[in-house]
Structures are given as structure tokens and as C-alpha cells.
Amino acid sequence: MAKFNGSKVKLSRGLGIALTPKAAKVMEKKSYPPGQHGPTKRVDGKMSDYKRQLLEKQRIRAQYNVSERQMENYYKKAAAKSGNTVDNLIQFLETRLDSVVLRGGLARTIYAARQFVGHGHITVNGKRVNVPSYQVKPNDIVTVRDKSKRIPGFVDALKSANPPDYLSLSKPNLSVTLLDLPTRDMVPVVGEVSQVIEFYSR
Secondary structure (H helix, E strand, O other), X not given: OOXXXXXXXXXXXHHXXXXXXXXXXXXXXXXXXXXXXXXXXXXXXXXXXXXXXXXXXXXXXXXXXXXHHHHHHHHHHHHHOOOOHHHHHHHHHHOEHHHHHXXXXXXXXXXXXXXXXXXXXXXXXXXXXXXXXXXXXXXXXXXXXXXXOOOHHHHHHHHOOOOOOOEEEEOOOOEEEEOOOOOHHHOOOOOOHHHHHHHHOO
């Protein structure tokens, strides 16, 4: 299944990245992985190449909350497309509808973004879309439905919204426009995407 239903805090600590605001608070006090006795940090430098690639793949997958099959399919599409494979992979992931909802500032976590989309609260160019993996295209306008605009989750998310340059947020309209396809350096995702490429190209 694509959707992760376990402890987000435990997953965050295991991967060394904060996937939710709650996880970020816990990790400020406990930066070491779960199950470890005391704050002895994992030394990633001692990992084998394979384990490093696997960890980076898991980090990227977790931040987009996609299944292994989805991730592999995105890699295949990225590798088959002309241009930089790292940028191509990031573009496929960043233009998922749930990713745009998150990154644009309409949700605080990828889990909330997926739920908002799945429950029919989001439209693309005025048409309701409830598929989180829907690929948003440049100039598409992603908007919260009028009937859903008072949902606390949207209101709370907007308070700390700070979308990257490839997205334009209209707070009054609760809408986000994809201005252009981003390159890796424009995307605030934690992880070495090149290691993910190496993992799948083995």
C-alpha cells in the first residue's frame, strides 16, 4: 500500500527526517533512531553503497508517501524521458496533486494532503479530482472547493505557508498554480536523489 499507517514519529526518527510537525518536535529532543539507548547518532558514513542508496530511496518515498511500485514506475518514466534523470524524477513526484497541495501551502503534511485530495476537497482547473497521484501540469490551478475552505486543516496550513518559486499561492482563493516544472535544486525535499537513481539502475 502507498499510504503509511504506522507511527509517523517512529518512521521519521528511523529515516532521520521530520515528516510531520509533531515528529519535528520529538526529534529536537531525540535525534537518534528509535530503539537506540541514548543519543548516539547513526554514522551514515559507515554504510555500504547499497544501504546508503536504500536509505535515500526510503527517505524520498516517505516524504512523498508513495509505494515501492509507484516509486519504481516514476524512476522508469524519468529514465526514459530526455534530460536529467534526477530532475525528471523530482518533477514526476512534485507534480503529483497531493505534492502540490502540500508544497503550495494548503496542507501541513503529505498525509493531510493525500486525505484532502482523496475526500474530494480539491479541484484542478475547476474540476474535482480525488486521485492523489494525478499529475498537475504547468499553469494548472489547484484550488480548495468553496464548501471546504473553512476546514481547520486548510486554515492552519496557510498560517505557515511558504511555497517555493515554482508555485504561486493565492491565500484569498486558497489556490495554488504550478508555474513551471522544478529542477532538483528548487525543491525542499531532504535526500540524495542521485542515490535513488543509482539504486534502481543497479
